[in-house]
Amino acid sequence: MAKRAIQPRRAVFSPVHAASAPVRRSARRLNWAWAIAALLLGLPPAAAFAIEAVANAFEGTDEPADEGAEPAVFLPSDRGRERMLDRGRRLVADGRWSDAATILDELLADEHDAFVDPEGAATLQTSIRTAAEQVIESLPRDGKDAYLLLVRARADRQLATAIATSDSPAILSVARRWFHTPAGHRAAVLAAIMALESGEPLAAANWLERLAASSAAGEFEPSLTFMRALARHQAGDTEAAADLLAANGQRLGGIAQLGGREESLSAAAAQPRQWLSTHGTQGWARPTGGDWSQLRGSPARNTIAEASRPLLVPRYRVPLVRHPDEARQLEKQRRAAADTGRSLIPAGTPLAVGAFLVAHTPLGILAVDFDSGRRLWLASSVPAGGLQPDDDTGDFDGRLRPAAHELGDRTFDDATSGNLASDGQLVFAVESPPESLVSEITINGFGRGFLRMAPDWHAGNMLSAFDLGSQGELRWQLPRDSEAENPEADTDNTADNQAASWYLGGPLVIGDELLVLVEQQGEVRLDVLAAADGKRRWSQPLATYDDDESIVNPVARSRRLAGLTPAAAEGIVVCPVGGGCIVAVEAASRSLLWAHSYRRARAAIEATRAEDTGDPRTAAIQRCDPCPVIAQGRVLVTPHDAETLLCLEARTGKALWSVPSGQHLRIAGVVRGQVIVTGQTAVEAIDLQTGRPTWRWPYPEGTRPSGRGILTGQSLLQPLDSPEVVEIALADGRLTGRSPARGGTIPGNLVPHRGEIVSQGIESLDVFHQEAALDERIETAFEADPHSPWARFWRAQAAIEEGDVAKGLDWLAEVAASPRFRIPPGGVAEAVERAMRRDFAAVMARWRTLGSAADVASAAPEVARMMVDGFLAAGDAEAAWDVCHGLLTMAPRAVSAEELFRDPTDPALTLAPDRWLRSRLTRITAAAPQALADRITASCKTAVATAAAAATPQEQHRELERLVEQLGRHPTGADAIRRLMGASAVGSEPAIRRELLGLQAPTPPASALATLDTVASAWPLGRVESQRLARAEADGIGAGGMQAIPIQVVGGGAPDARVAQAVFANGDRSLLVTDQLGRAVASPISIGESWGRAGLPWINGAALVDVAALGRLLFVRTIDGLNCYDLDAGRDAESLLWSRRDFARTSGLSGFDRLGGGVGGRVSRDGSIPLGMRIVEPEDPARGGGRGLLPLAQGLIVPGTGSVAFLDPATGHVFWERHRVPQGSEWIADANSLCGCTADGRGSIVLSLDDGRLLETHDLPNRRQRLATAGRRIVTVHSLDELPGRFTARQVRLDLVDPVGHRTVSLGEFSGDSRAVETGDGRLAVLAPDGELAVFDLADATRVFVSVLPEPPARLERLVVQAWHDRYLVLAGCDDHDQVSDISPLQSLLAGLVMTLPQSISVWAVDRHDGGLLWPGPARIERQYLLETQPPAAPILIFCRLLESETTGGERRLSVLAIDKRTGQAVVEDEQVPIRPPLSFGCRVIAEADTHSVTIGGEAGSDRLKLTFTGQPPPIPELPR
Secondary structure (H helix, E strand, C coil): CCCCCCCCCCCEEEECCCCCHHHHHHHHHHHHHHHHHHHHCCCCHHHHHHHHHHHHHHHCCCCCCCCCECCCEEEEECHHHHHHHHHHHHHHHCCCHHHHHHHHHHHHHCCCCCECCCCCCCCEEEEHHHHHHHHHHCCCHHHHHHHHHHHHHHHHHHHHHHHHCCCHHHHHHHHHHCCCCHHHHHHHHHHHHHHHHCCCHHHHHHHHHHHHCCCCHHHHCCHHHHHHHHHHHHCCCHHHHHHHHHHHHHHHCCEEEECCEEEEHHHHHHCHHHHHHHHCCCCCCCCCCCCECEHHHCCCCCCCECCCCEEEEEEEEEECCCCHHHHHHHHHHHHHHHHCCCCCCCCCECEEECCEEEEEECCEEEEEECCCCCEEEEECCCCCCCCCCCCCCCCCCCCCCCHHHHHHHHHHHCHHHHECEECCCEEEEEECCHHHHCEEEEECCCCCEEEEECCCCCCCCEEEEEECCCCCCEEEEECCCHHHHCCCCCCCCCCCCCCCEEECCCCEEECCEEEEEEEECCEEEEEEEECCCCCEEEEEEEEEECHHHCCCCHHHHHHHHCCCCCEEECCEEEEEEECCEEEEEECCCCEEEEEEECCECHHHHHHHCCCCCCCCCCCCCCCCCCCCEEECCEEEECCCCCCEEEEEECCCCCEEEEEECCCEEEEEEEECCEEEEEECCEEEEEECCCCCEEEEEECCCCCCECCCCEEECCEEEEEECCCEEEEEECCCCCEEEEEECHHHCCCCEEEEECCEEEEECCCEEEEEEEHHHHHHHHHHHHHHCCCCHHHHHHHHHHHHHHCCHHHHHHHHHHHHHCCCCCCCCCHHHHHHHHHHHHCHHHHHCCHHHHCCHHHHHHHCHHHHHHHHHHHHHCCCHHHHHHHHHHHHCCCHHHCCCCCCEEECCEEEEEECHHHHHHHHHHHHHHHCCHHHHHHHHHHHHHHHHHHHCCCCHHHHHHHHHHHHHHHCCCHHHHHHHHHHHCCCCCCHHHHHHHHHHHHCCCCCCCCHHHHHHHHHHHCCCCCEEEEEECCCCCCCCCCCCCCEEEECEECCCCCCCCCCEEEEECCCCEEEEECCCCCECCCCEECHHHHHCCCCHHHHHHHHCEEEEECCEEEEEECCEEEEEEHHHCCCCCCEEEEEHHHCCCCCCCHHHHCCCCHHHCCCCCCCCCCCECCCCCCCCCCCCCCCCEEECCEEEEECCCEEEEECCCCCCEEEEEECCCCCCEEEECCCEEEEECCCCCCEEEEECCCCCEEEEECCCCHHHEEEEECCEEEEEEECCCCCCCCECCEEEEEEEECCCCEEEEEEEEECCCEEEECCCCEEEEECCCCEEEEEECCCCEEEEEEECCCCCCCCCEEEEEEECCEEEEEEEEECCCCCCCEECCCCHHHCCCCCCCEEEEEEEEECCCCCECCCCCEEEEEECECCCCCCCCCEEEEEEEEECHHHCCCEEEEEEEEECCCCCEEEEEEEEECCCCCCCCCEEEEECCCCEEEEECCCCCCEEEEEECCCCCCCCCCCC
């Protein structure tokens, strides 16, 4: 039998406010339509950008930029009942009491409720039922008499009948409809008693609170106070219950009958908590036993715990991930966020229920035995996320698969699934399918990102109930097929009719009921379920979303993951529905109470829609609380879609105050009239009554919160990524204690349980002793057994933490020798490490008793490393070497090459063990006396000789490679390099290693004359024959009929570089790399996945990919990862050498990126901008981060958004990675140091290339002044006579700045209209308008020559200088602004070219050594475009353009002009090359020495020109007759 469809309700929905989204969408459509039209109509690309800018400007005019968007939800309304309410009010105003009473009674008789449609832009809405109740409450005496006359008799009769027949629903009906009558008051008391007895304390509290606020309250005292207190206690709000007894005890006094016993209110008020603990179990409330059974511990979400500071030595640790690689990748994501000033904390909080710990993990719901740490069960109804094993081997390779994004989503973002709840028997969990978490970021053609859903997601998730004590057996799950289980079930009255429902967060558990927010078909409702079987008891619609913002849409991703869940206290359920709205429901009457609307943050909406340039997925999720906090009659909420902390009145929803949330992350809780808020940078206290800050405690520099803390009555225990837990006094914000973590484990979300603290971090579930409780347990254990090894072990740990290191180590040694106690793994090493931090001298006095240095190094390398640093700090180089020598001689298998650890002396630095050893060996050698230095050298020589004598060539290579890495710049390192270069190991890896080592000592380049001889023999001077070839077949470039996009290759500019150019072929979405002559050096490299997500790659061009070359290695970085290819693998072999998804390109696009720019986001003066022109660009320090590559012979520099890493080019292993560097830095380097130049120059950093150490921080020129870089040196430009109102200075000075040597050398003064470009061989060329050309060597700041070019151009607007063998080719001229429509460039600006107008230029050839002219005069080029994709070593200079003529019917033809670089003479000029007609085109040039030819051609399907250099005398021109 088919399921019955959901019946429509009578209520309609009205918008809270008019939404602004339609205006923005229409603007966006205008943006796209005009930009694409500009391209199709052949308008200049600059026009397309101008149109886009206009559209963007229009798009932003609908609302002020600093204001948020209106709410996006519709609230339930009923026009007919609203008219009835309005009529009733008018009748009351006219004194027509009987008529008014009739209408009001009819309104309360309706079971449905809706909101009164607000007038204007009200932020607070009242429900119709609530409004009718308010009218009755406010009636004057005559009005109330008329009302009672109408309804009192009926209420009395129905209540009497209901009591006589034990009809509970009828009693509730009387209380709901006729509460303002004596029968209604009695019915309310009965309803409260029934609710308490049935485990529904929230409903009981609601009735009792309403009764307490009525005029009849005194008739029921003091029993009413007792019942209110017991209801609050049973609902989990013991603090409020005790406060109520204490406040009313002295005021009211009296005796009440409870459970057949007389109870004195005054006596109960004297010791309220004791009274509650004694009487709360007599059928009125269930004991909590100190359990943490749901989010934030209680329904009010404001648990004040009893806890003390933890001793962060784990009693046990339970892994939450399947593989260490997953843990490493999660930690990398966390650190990447910290690098950008954000904190990522785990989305899930553990439950502590009796003897069970329960946590949500990427694998499912995990239950652990609290006492032993033993895994009890793991249950899940959805596929596990995380790293996927290699398809071929089944092994993990340490690199992220696409599923790793899901792993991070589940761990950091998915609060919907992460927050569990329990009633003591069952665990309730929302389980979301993996595909619902995946919103791929697609970059459209204009550099904007948008989200799209996984195609196989069907828009729903599940609410599951697992049995705690039965191995996690699934008891029930929603949605379910009710008809299969019970064909007779009434689907309207159960929760079975839930197809395609999305549970917005974990349920709120109150008694035997679950309260959960669910969205279905755009409607958000509150469902109240029976905890035992999931049956729906009642439901209340709350709001409805527009189709374009419903939960099934990609834009709703932040709401899907936010974990929205209600809070309940004082009889009110407060529901965050998102979309700019919060709704409160009165549980007992099952009616809407109020709705409060707030303005959504523009930034949150834009981030959700991914219109920013970064990854938007965590933008709005991590900064909010998933639930409100209710305390002292206030509701506090930090909505996920707003940047505001709101304080509302609980009963009315009235806004009391609001403060910008700013850097606030979470509400820790409310205590002593203060709201404690944890943020990105500090903990703050805000006065609950006024909203004013009372104190602020900033985190230590460089630290961020790592989880949710524990709020006690006196302090906040806050975990930090330092890693530690700090204790902050709530009275004044003082730091009162710190608990550093052992072993570097970062504490996560904390909950207290049975005198211990449970932490759910990103990789493990840890249990720690509370210090105060541990002291008592140690004393108890010693009383039972004076020699208890357990007590001695923990006393040793506590003593070390307190600073009594000597005693702690002595006790620890005793325990280590005892067979009665098994020390936890790492317990000794972590204790010794902590002891060294507390008192290094005391540890060193005992360290030799632990064994030899080699033994210490082998058993605990992290302890040995700390010893080395401690000895170096103490000036004991010999002791440092003893330990260091043990690490040097350690078996290589003991240290993983993939392992990175945090430098003990530098928390921002992680590095590989070998790099750390290299660094310390350098420092020890520098501090060693001669005798020790000789000893070190002898030991290192022995190690090298031993490695060279290994049994097999492969083992020899491996051992020598390790020593090369460890010895570094030590004198014996050169011997290790020499032996490694001569090793006989075969295979690609040894060959690559030898080549890289050879690059560190480059050979002198061949002489220019010798290379010119080679050119002369390959392409002899003389007659050049031009041959038109047939239409080309596909050859791996342009095969798809679209554009060939040139991409800059970093490291490809040197004349001896293996790779000169890279071109993206959009047809087959592959990358073709070519050598100096245009020949392919490898098979095309497919990067289709990245570009498939790029929307319109023919527009984005090179902006989404970084390419770098180093010898035979090619590095390609896209938004999907960093890949390295071996170009010598052969065209038919697998060339992928290694891949790192964790170093994917993280920066998106911006307007400046598209318009061309330098590394680090600066605008590039590329020869088209005068030196004196003032550069104007946004002051965005982060722009340009997370992109670019810098290949060096020593390694590959990979910038991140707020980090920089140094990788081994051969393996992809990380040498070191420095975090929290200035964002958007421009990175420059030489063989020894790396400099990160900030946007404004201030706070630029210099790092050691060897180990990433911070060498110094100082100020450099602003990026607007930076002209070029060479190694670690920067060419800067300074205006000498800049005047207000003048855009270009008349005179400028060029300086060469060395940020490491602190040396600045002036290169001279020049005209402000001069142009400057880099020549590609480490030099800078500057051309003045009068034709004076100056060339400088940037390595030593010397001027190579000054030459005056004859016949300079009348207008100097463009400058290009190319180095070719013995000469420079200087191209200078201007744009032809009189362009006509029949000439266009071969590639557009959108593909990366700078020149968009044809140029009329002159070309000179000058000697590279003295500047002498090598041609008789300049070559004149009119209305042409220089072909960017031509190979640099080709003997000709090629210009191409597209021509369109009316005589050919509008068919486009390719015009080709080529001049010989040796003579300046034209060798071909052909304007009739047929081409294919798509929108844009590519052109490829190949110079073949063996055939003495150069082939010039368009894409597949186009004709080609083949130029053959015959060496025959050129034809003699005919003389004119």
